[in-house]
Every structure is written in structure tokens, then in C-alpha cells.
Amino acid sequence: MIREISVKGLRSPEILVTSILNKIKKGLLIVETEGEYQIKAIKDLADKMNYKVEVDNNIVKIHVGEIEASKSINVVGATCPGPIMIVSDILEKMDIGEILEIIAGKNALTDLTEGLKGIGHEALSVEELEDGNYRILVKKGEKKKENTTSVSIEEIFIINTTGTGNAERAYSTFMMADIALRMKLKPTIFLMLDGASLAQKGECDKVKHPAFPKLSDLVKDIVKKGVKIYVCELSAQFRGITRENLEEGFEIAGAPTFFNYLSKPNVRPVWL
């Protein structure tokens, strides 16, 4: 059972949350909050009651026991775009609000959570299993409606397709991300085709222009600042880049992650 409530405007949201939690025996309580002070109060309450809590922006998810899924699918071993296609086919046949349990490998984790969010479904929980795979619970949502209202650009999606073979573009990728951060824009970097070469361990150490710091120093700085750097799974495979020789702070992702970013109305892509 999943219950969704809003505590916006309440001074003591924990009173309402407590009364609902006392009635729920199993399931998930999704609480829409106003901000930090409400999140803290609800988190403290859930911790006291020994419930698992997840916070995603202003949404607090409280897990009460196990959530029962309507269907289950195992996509371990499938590579991009396999997992998202298999899961999308199953979700297509399910009713809105039904829950699908997905067992997936780390390679498909970002694609599934980001990609499914992009097509209107909701990732309720992500749990790492003992064998290193992940259990993802997804609630089927309604298809996204087109929004024609104007939006302000809040995120920059920097796509590099040339790699270290073009030093100037490689420098630009990470410098632009840094500038975006300073301009209060959230940057995300996606490396594909030859751009995937930047993700190989030690590769950025070899690039140095006299007028700039070593490329690897820029990369480390950007990673430290929390910028997400995705590497296309297909391009990585073509170039023999695996988790073993992947640079620290980089994450392998696939087409669903790529398209999810490109389809966000508040994101502007920059091709390099």
C-alpha cells in the first residue's frame, strides 16, 4: 500500500504523519514537505519508530515493512538498452499505481531510475542486495503530458564526443561545468563516442596545455564539487573501458539516462 500526503503549511507535520503511520501496517508513506524544517521533524519521527527513510528534494519516503510488488523482473546481465526496454514493455501492460520489482545489475541502475522517471514512472526505493545487484521498486505512473508553458533553464547537459584526441574540447567540457556551477546552473557531463576515452583511468593525466592546469586536475576538481559524469555504456564497451579501468567519480550509464536529460524542459544541452 502506498499513501501520499502533503504536509505543506503545517507547523507540526509529525502529528499528522504519526497518526497515518499508526494506521499503516505495510507499505510506503510519501510525504510532500515544504522544506528542511519539516523534513527534519519527519525524519526524526521515522527514526524513532525505526522506519527506513529516503529524502528526495522535498519528498520524504517512509518505508513501513516490505512493499508488495504486483510483478517482478530480473534484468541482471542485460546491457543497455536491454533493461529499460524489457522493463518498459512490462510496465506498459500494468495498471497505473501498480508496483514492479526489478532486480538489476549496477550497470543498469542509473538508466532504470533516471529513464523510468523520465517517462513518468516513480522509483519508490533502491536497495543494494548482498550479491551486489539492486532491487528497485517502481510505481507505474501516467504518461508525461506535454507542457507548453515557458520554463527557466536550471541545468546544463554537457555532451563530449571527441575525448582527449581534441584537447581543447576536453578542457572546455570541464571548464564549462565549472562555470555553470558558478552561475548556479547544475551541470551534468555525458561522455559518448570518442568522448568516452576521457573516462579511462589515467587518460586525462596525459593532457596538459601550457596555459591551463593538467586536465586531470580539472576533472578531480569537478568531481569533488559533485558534478555527475556519465559515460555511455556502449561507447565504453567499444573502447574496452570497464569498471576496472574507469576513472574515479565517473559512472557508466546508457541511452535512457541520456534521453532523460535531453527531454527535461529545464535542461539545455551543450555539444562538444
Place this chain on the structure above:
Amino acid sequence: MDNSVISLVSLAVLFGSMLSGFATFRLTGMRLIPHFVSLILAFIFTLLSLIVSNSIIFYIAILLQILAPLTICSTICNILKTQFQNTGIYSAHLGFMGILLILAFGNLLIS
């Protein structure tokens, strides 16, 4: 065949590869410096070997003509492995390096 004719052809190849190499050097950055330096030195010594009749200069020129293609190996192997979408840009220079290597060995054997 006269060694000076081969050296003249090598000089032409070296000059051509300096031009094609400059484009890739600008693109790839400083990691091609050892290759570019050896290429310039090979050009200077090949030119000198044509002007001055000195066997030491001649053998240094041959040595540099062999070394120049070798200094690009590690970089180009990596590029061919991970950045093969861009290999078209490097192909002219790679072609020149192949010709230069054969001319250098040929010049050495004929001398």
C-alpha cells in the same frame, strides 16, 4: 640509387609530415611534443646531410628518421584504441610516417 635522391625524398616527406603533424599537434596538445621535436630534428639533419658530405650527419639523419615514427607509437596506439572516430584527422600524418620509415631503412641498406 643515389643516397642523396632518397634523402631528398625523405626531406620532402618530412616537410609534408611537419605540416600534417602540426594540425594534429594543435588538436591533440602537448603530449605529441617528443614526436614533433624529433620530426624537426630529423628535417634539420636530413637537410644538412644533403648540403654537407659527412657520414656522421648522414647516420644521425637516418637515426632520427627512424626515431620520429617510433615516438608516435604509444600515442597513436591509444588513439586507435579509444578515439577511432577521429582517426581520419591523423591518417595523412600516419601515412607519411610509414613512408619515412621505409625510406630511412632503404637509405641505410643502400649506403
